[in-house]
Amino acid sequence: MSRLVTVSRPGEEHIIPLASLDLPHGFSDRELKDAVAVHLKAEPASLAGHQVEHQGDRIVVHDRTGWSDAMVVRFLVWGVTFLFVGTIQGVVQVMPDIRRWIFSTGGAGHMIDPLAHAHVNLVGGVVMVVIAVCYYLLPRTLKRPVYSRRLAHLSLWGMAVGVSMWYLSMVTLGYLEGSMMLAQGIGFHEAKAAYQPWHALGFVIPATVMGIGHWLFIANVYLTVAKRPRG
Numbered sequence: 001m002s003r004l005v006t007v008s009r010p011g012e013e014h015i016i017p018l019a020s021l022d023l024p025h026g027f028s029d030r031e032l033k034d035a036v037a038v039h040l041k042a043e044p045a046s047l048a049g050h051q052v053e054h055q056g057d058r059i060v061v062h063d064r065t066g067w068s069d070a071m072v073v074r075f076l077v078w079g080v081t082f083l084f085v086g087t088i089q090g091v092v093q094v095m096p097d098i099r100r101w102i103f104s105t106g107g108a109g110h111m112i113d114p115l116a117h118a119h120v121n122l123v124g125g126v127v128m129v130v131i132a133v134c135y136y137l138l139p140r141t142l143k144r145p146v147y148s149r150r151l152a153h154l155s156l157w158g159m160a161v162g163v164s165m166w167y168l169s170m171v172t173l174g175y176l177e178g179s180m181m182l183a184q185g186i187g188f189h190e191a192k193a194a195y196q197p198w199h200a201l202g203f204v205i206p207a208t209v210m211g212i213g214h215w216l217f218i219a220n221v222y223l224t225v226a227k228r229p230r231g
């Protein structure tokens with residue numbers, strides 16, 4: 001039976017019979033990668049960081065981590081930045097005057113704490129760091145790259161832009177509506193009505209963007225797990 005070389009790279013997989021590669025007897029991993037590059041008409045440098053694993057009759061050449069390690073760092077940096085913003089808000093909102101303002105403005109104060117505070121910390125901080133951990137672990141445990149770089153990029157921007165928009169929108173609308181309630185002695189429903197359609201849009205648009213960010217990440221995880229190597 002002819003030995004097969006499986007080349008697994010982000011978004012592509014090739015199975016090449018070893019016999020079809022022009023290799024000397026007792027070839028090295030380096031020679032194998034060079035021959036694979038010639039076969040795929042790829043730059044030899046593009047396979048330089050790839051790992052070669054000899055699995056019985058099969059040889060696997062794969063980019064185990066590659067681009068997804070850069071994505072780990074991006075999610076981590078955004079995650080800790082959101083956590084920084086959220087914990088600063090946490091410290092600010094324990095101040096007695098701020099607590100009083102938040103309590104006395106009902107639904108408007110609720111947008112600032114917990115809606116802005118909880119989501120910037122939990123979605124922006126915790127979820128984004130969890131995503132970074134997933135992108136670190138997936139290629140290493142499955143021994144193949146994450147399914148799609150484009151999905152990872154889009155989900156990063158969905159999360160980063162969505163959480164930022166949600167945060168700014170909750171804090172701004174909460175502050176404007178709360179101030180209107182106190183200045184005019186009106187209830188939350190009247191203040192909210194005065195800020196329509198901005199109030200509704202301020203929820204719906206950031207929520208949709210955040211949702212897309214979560215779901216693209218989730219799709220990428222399912223697709224990475226589902227894409228079993230052939231053979």
Ligand code: HEM
Pocket residue numbers: 086087088089090091093094113114117118121122125126
């Ligand atoms: C320096 C750090 C922080 C401070 C000083 C702080 C402070 C606060 C305060 C004063 C409240 C309002 C509690 C109340 O309404 O009785 C609150 C609520 C909340 N915080 Fe933080 N926080 C901090 C960090 C975090 C982090 C890191 C997370 C999540 C990872 C978080 C998640 C939440 C949530 C989910 C609520 C809403 C709880 C509820 O409505 O019952 N906080 N925080």
Ligand code: HEM
Pocket residue numbers: 114115118119122123126127206207208210211212214
């Ligand atoms: C697309 C994503 C998300 C959207 C649009 C969203 C939106 C909302 C909304 C509208 C509420 C109800 C607010 C209220 O009426 O009191 C809420 C509450 C909450 N969400 Fe989210 N959420 C999302 C994701 C998440 C995730 C991933 C987490 C945690 C990791 C989270 C944690 C919370 C918490 C702790 C509360 C309760 C806050 C409180 O009242 O104490 N959310 N969210």
